[in-house]
Amino acid sequence: MIRRFTTQSDYLLREALIGLWRGGWMNWAAISTLTALLFLLGLGLQVSTQLDGALAKLGSQLEISVYLQPKVRAIALEPKLRSLPDVLQVQSIPKEVAWEALQKELGVQGDISESLGGNPLVDTLRVQVARPTVVAHLAQQIQSLQGVESVNYGSEAAERLGSLQKALGWAALTLASILGISTVAVITTTIRLIVLSRRKEIEVLQLVGATPLRIAIPFVLEGFALGLLGTGFAWGLLLVTGSFVEQKRQEFLPFLAPEPIHLPLGLILLGTGTGLGVIGSLLAVRSALREN
Amino acid sequence: MIRRFTTQSDYLLREALIGLWRGGWMNWAAISTLTALLFLLGLGLQVSTQLDGALAKLGSQLEISVYLQPKVRAIALEPKLRSLPDVLQVQSIPKEVAWEALQKELGVQGDISESLGGNPLVDTLRVQVARPTVVAHLAQQIQSLQGVESVNYGSEAAERLGSLQKALGWAALTLASILGISTVAVITTTIRLIVLSRRKEIEVLQLVGATPLRIAIPFVLEGFALGLLGTGFAWGLLLVTGSFVEQKRQEFLPFLAPEPIHLPLGLILLGTGTGLGVIGSLLAVRSALREN
């Protein structure tokens, strides 16, 4: 029994290898389309995480300026603001400091506060926010706190970045699903065509008494191997493109920290590639078995 | 001769139609992959023009603040600045106006300029720039003009937008070429496989005395038809996606004016689709003719 099993596995593996070897350009067609599509898929995922990271970073440099009521001091509100969600940092600017800076800026010699009837400014706080999408909401929250006169958060820029991020999320999702669907379509088609080109072989094997399972296994192994190779090439391409893009980034967007191409992406691609290869083969060989 | 010609065209057209009809799922495979890839190509082009437009718009809201030397008046420099390339608009702000605004802002009653020994401010100019990429250069140019004390152009934001645009241009180019290559690969493969599945037919036709040209024409017509159908579907999908994206845009990015999907894009896709169909068929049928 064990002897029989090893003999058969030997045959099945050999047959899969021979199939790959003799398949010639058909295999290359399958591998290259798989590569192209997995590459696009990976690129899409990578670009979307990249953009996400970049936008998050841009967003994190956004801040809310909080102007307090004349008699309220910044120090008093600082802990409260710090405790709000999504707040990264809070910086207090007492009105004295602000006034000094203003006077310096205007080039005024000596203290003019007396002629103005005291320091005309108020205490302010600078609140750094974690994500651009929450800026507007947080600003509103702060506005409603006691002692706050008004808030200013460069609303337009923040909102734009936030909605850009949302829109990009949508675009990435749409693109990823379209790519996913095309990958499935192309790979099923290609493997179906590989099976088609070997239909005679399947027919003959059936006629001479090979069980359906025995006929299917080499094809499934082949599909797996094709998926593996496709993923490998796509991964290689991604790394190459990644380093190219990184170069461009350093040239054009030096203020963005790179988001390295990471292993989980590779695993997603590997799963997609080999899964599609195996499932495609199974479906294709099953339909060929039915037809005869 | 004319009779012969019409008889033959009749046969060739019929054969192409019969081929399409009997091809069955193989045609659908070709059409669907072509559709998917043309759709992606169209989407890529559309998104890149869209982003270009959006960024240009964001960029156009950028401006350079020009601070003049104490004795220089804004009006004197305005024409010179207007004449610089990429300058959209120039707004002069005399120091008197600025001073008044400042006093109002600080809540100062009466004129305090006397106690300060005169208006401490200088004339400024606001220069609106056409493209974010030129802001830095333009600012430098302005800085070097006589009478200019300093310039300020929110350098970081402008630079970021500018380089984002450049980077996106690069990304779009890269994506478009990858998609182009995959489209060519997939379509050649698919048509080659269609031809493969009808290899026996080609072989027999050769054996019974059909000239290579006569054998090739129906396949080429079929390739053309497949290209046409693929383009049609891709165009339809693009319109649907376009209206969906437009809806999302109004939700998330209402400040961006939509860039409508325009006919040239359709023509590009049509050219690509049918061109690939025809060339793919020609190459495939030629290799099949050689083999026999």
Place this chain on the structure above:
Amino acid sequence: MVGLGSSSHEVMASLVDVSKIYANGSCGLDRVNLTIYKGDFLFVTGASGAGKSTLLKMLYGAEKPTTGTVEVQGTIVNSLTGAKLAHLRRRMGVVFQDYQLIPKRTVEENIAVVLKAQGFDRAEVRKRIAPTLQMVGLASKEKCFPEELSGGEQQRVSIARAIVHEPPLLLADEPTGNLDVHNAWMILQILKKLNHLGVTVVVTCHNEQLIKTFAKRVVRVEAGIMRELTPAL
């Protein structure tokens, strides 16, 4: 198994009231009754399109009868599919009228598929192929691909593949159609020898000469209707 080369009364295969109407309305077989005994050497004759191949297809389960029952080696073939049909087919050898060789595999590999499907190990496979090819006169062609062979050579590969695993039932559809007299004679000698060793053989054949020389039992099919020419012994 009863005496070498003679039919016993053990049944190897039987068709009971079998009719076959193809999907397009053609009549393949019309209420055919036939019992094939172990050790039979049965010839099936009949005009082109009479239904000879259809009869064999019933036996190896490539076509299902429209009505009636087909039984082979104790198994009802009618509704057999998948692994079970495969196991039945391993206990027979079939020479197909259109050869059914795998295009991209060498002669050797084409014959080996049968043995591999049955789990013979590699040494055994190698040991069996050479003598079988020798037997059909193709010893020098083992590395050729089918398209590099003449019509008759392909036919002989198909014969070699049908006998290499020594099946108890051999179905041969026009095994000598593309062979010259000498080769045809040789092939039928081989079949006769196998029959002597206890193999049940069913052959369709047009060649009256060969039938006269070799047949122990002959049935004729005419437009789907079967008639026994030589009574079963």
Place this chain on the structure above:
Amino acid sequence: MVGLGSSSHEVMASLVDVSKIYANGSCGLDRVNLTIYKGDFLFVTGASGAGKSTLLKMLYGAEKPTTGTVEVQGTIVNSLTGAKLAHLRRRMGVVFQDYQLIPKRTVEENIAVVLKAQGFDRAEVRKRIAPTLQMVGLASKEKCFPEELSGGEQQRVSIARAIVHEPPLLLADEPTGNLDVHNAWMILQILKKLNHLGVTVVVTCHNEQLIKTFAKRVVRVEAGIMRELTPAL
């Protein structure tokens, strides 16, 4: 054309010192010299794998000779390709040993391709197909696909396709291999009638009976070497 049914001394085709060594080293033909005259009815015999099909392939340009010259209807075939080869093939009819039918086309369409390739218009095509199918006894099968036909029926479709355009030269490779005696006889009668009408016919055949009855001239190929059995008249 000289007298119906009799060979003239006008040359229809000739092989001069033709050898064919296939890519894998097999010898197809070995320095063959053969002249085929207009009006000949030539039988080619020989064992399986002797080189009969190779000889015919030389004549219709499916294989190029390794050495020597092949001339058909005044054209050197050796280096002919593309449109020129196509035009030569239109002036002959070929029955292939493996039939060469287009799988997804009906019998009717399979025959029509020949006529369409030659520019016959649709009415003419329709007018010719029915009688030709009638002639080979397949009148009722015109809408069938090749896979729905028996072996012999497929062979007869191949014959019908070879004669439908009334070529001056007919090459038939084992046209009766899968036919019963009656049908084989009928087919050879048709070939003989065509020969009487002036068509030059070359047939490869194993069946000694048929050769004896029909042959006016017989050559035998043995391991690539050709020998004239009946001298050309």
